[in-house]
Amino acid sequence: MTFKATALRRDSLQQQIYDHLRSDIMTGAFKPGETLSSRSLAAELGVSAMPVREALTRLTTEGALELTTSRTLRLRLLTPEDLDEITAIRTDLEGRAAKRAAEQMTAESLARISKLNDDLTPAASSGNADRYLKANATYHAEIYKISGWPLLLSMIERLWLIVGPSIRTCVPDRDHMATSQGFHDAVMAALTKGDAEAVRTAIIDDIQTAAKDIRAFLASGQDH
Amino acid sequence: MTFKATALRRDSLQQQIYDHLRSDIMTGAFKPGETLSSRSLAAELGVSAMPVREALTRLTTEGALELTTSRTLRLRLLTPEDLDEITAIRTDLEGRAAKRAAEQMTAESLARISKLNDDLTPAASSGNADRYLKANATYHAEIYKISGWPLLLSMIERLWLIVGPSIRTCVPDRDHMATSQGFHDAVMAALTKGDAEAVRTAIIDDIQTAAKDIRAFLASGQDH
DNA sequence: ATCGTTGATCTGTGATCGCAGATTGCAGTG
DNA sequence: CACTGCAATCTGCGATCACAGATCAACGAT
Incomplete structure (x- = not known):
């Protein structure tokens, strides 16, 4: 604290x-x-x-x-049902925010996102969960901010607030960080190409594979 | 009060x-x-x-x-930009809630919704805005509750909370109630047929025409 | 030694008081 | 009459105290 x-x-x-x-x-x-x-x-x-x-x-x-x-x-403790619900809403909201951000992207914004992604890569390979999680959160938040829709961002952050603790207990898995980083690279590639729909699907893939990992962790019952 | x-x-x-x-x-x-x-x-x-x-x-x-x-x-006073943002999010969330509700619909649920719709029709033709708004709110909320996703419902209600006051200043228009009631009838027809996708599009149509009316009202500047 | 009971101490919740800004209205001055 | 200035009154915000319910530990009886 x-x-x-x-x-x-x-x-x-x-x-x-x-x-x-x-x-x-x-x-x-x-x-x-x-x-x-x-x-x-x-x-x-x-x-x-x-x-x-x-x-x-x-x-x-x-x-x-x-x-x-x-x-x-x-x-709050998440049930598998909670996770399904949150994941579904996340794909809707973060997918929309990502797509809109891609459409509104400027050269300055892109450079800022690119720099955050550069911070994220070593954090992922370092295996430092705290560092990776913070970098990951700011990376996503910065993209969604570019959408220019503050209410959408605040609703997305509410969802992060609920899944955050569970992500933390699951992410020490180095594989998780590696695969997630693959999606982030896909996001960057789509952003530079200006393919908004590809950005959206890459973000959704990131969300859904993360949910899969969390679900596996919840099934193992380690957080109770 | x-x-x-x-x-x-x-x-x-x-x-x-x-x-x-x-x-x-x-x-x-x-x-x-x-x-x-x-x-x-x-x-x-x-x-x-x-x-x-x-x-x-x-x-x-x-x-x-x-x-x-x-x-x-x-x-809060809504700007046209606020309204665009809220409407976009509403189509995502209420569309998903409506579709899922249709998939989860039981005979009992359908009867309950049907009764609420029966309450709504005379309220719309009566031109009593207060009565219509309350009936409309409970009608939509009851559908979304059937989705079985409480977080989704609470996020939708947050959006209603923001647009609510503006809807109230716009809805005294009898035409608005009539056209909206048309969409509600379409929702009922799709629900009884079990066509989840049609339910979703009918709800989205309802949201977007309401947004159009509100936007026209905001443009007239009557709420300042 | 074990079980049951009781009191100390946590918890959230509500009421009350005081403080610092901002608005409002009335009085005094030009 | 117009303008300025001061005071009363509003606002949200923080601190402090009181209260009821729940937990838990220590003590006493069996």
């Missing part, structure tokens, strides 16, 4: 805390089923429980956390 | 308030640009400002409300 409570208030405290937790969850800083409490988080961050609880409430309504019967918050 | 604070706490107070406001916004109880404040709402509901502000915060992060520079909350 690397949080600076002393930072100037560009946003409200709860907004900063929300953004911080959201980013951490998306990149897999927490394990599925892990419990969080507003008071302990607040003490850790050096603030009162007030802004923390509002941030946690928001994450709960978005489906990232769930409230147990014993009134304790924990990271 | 018909809210019973004395109700038994099936859920937390903030959850009840959130659900209540959400439903009101979706069915157009508030006008675009209308301002809301936590204290006045709290006084109106007979509770403290605490649960109300958490509900309003949630609605803000979902894009239904926006925080002005003068620290006041108001219902």
Whole structure:
């Protein structure tokens, strides 16, 4: 938890805390089923429980956390059915965002994406899961941002928020990173060629193979 | 505002308030640009400002409300670009939900939908906008619920939350209700025939013609 | 030694208070 | 009459306290 409570208030405290937790969850800083409490988080961050609880409430309504019967918050556990649903929605939304991004792509945007992809390749071969996950998240997010549709991006990020923890427990597999990187290269090739439909299918392939790996992991029951 | 604070706490107070406001916004109880404040709402509901502000915060992060520079909350105003984005996402998500609902349809479900459609027809011809909007919202929601995918439904409802107020200002047009009802009849016909793809296209047609009407209204600038 | 009970301590949730900006309206001055 | 300026009042936001339910550990009885 690397949080600076002393930072100037560009946003409200709860907004900063929300953004911080959201980013951490998306990149897999927490394990599925892990419990969080507003008071302990607040003490850790050096603030009162007030802004923390509002941030946690928001994450709960978005489906990232769930409230147990014993009134304790924990990271949501995915069922195979949940994963199927999320994967289907992801193919729709991320497919559309990727295609539109390809259509709106400029030389500057393409250069930025290319650089992120260059960061991603060594991260994948290094086998460092944390580094790879963060690079992967920013890579995808940057593409979707280029679509110019902020609501679409926020809805996609909500889905990442839910699958993030499960991705983290599955991705230490070096094979996963390698095959995923193959799809990313396909995305780059299609982007430079300006083939929007190819970009879309490459992104969808990436999503679906990732879902396949996660599903295998869920079936093994290792996260319970 | 018909809210019973004395109700038994099936859920937390903030959850009840959130659900209540959400439903009101979706069915157009508030006008675009209308301002809301936590204290006045709290006084109106007979509770403290605490649960109300958490509900309003949630609605803000979902894009239904926006925080002005003068620290006041108001219902989001849609730009034509916003509408294009939302409409595109709606066709993806509601199209998928409708198709899947058609595939999962049972005799009981079909009867329930058919009854809701029967409620909808007289509401459309009556010209009563409030009645029509509520019947329309429950009709669509009931179909999407049958898909068996709760996350998909909640994401769709988030979109309704954003377009809801604008639909309310546009729908008093009797022609709109009539043409929309035509699509609903097409949905029913396709559902009874078991043609999932036809259900999907009928829903998409409904969404896109509604968007066309809203766009015309936005262009007239009547909501500013 | 084992089982049952009880109290301390977690949890989320609601109420209340105070603070800092921003708006509004009324008063005073030119 | 027009304009300026100050004060009352609104806003969201954070801190703090209180309360009910649930967990858990320690203690006492059998």
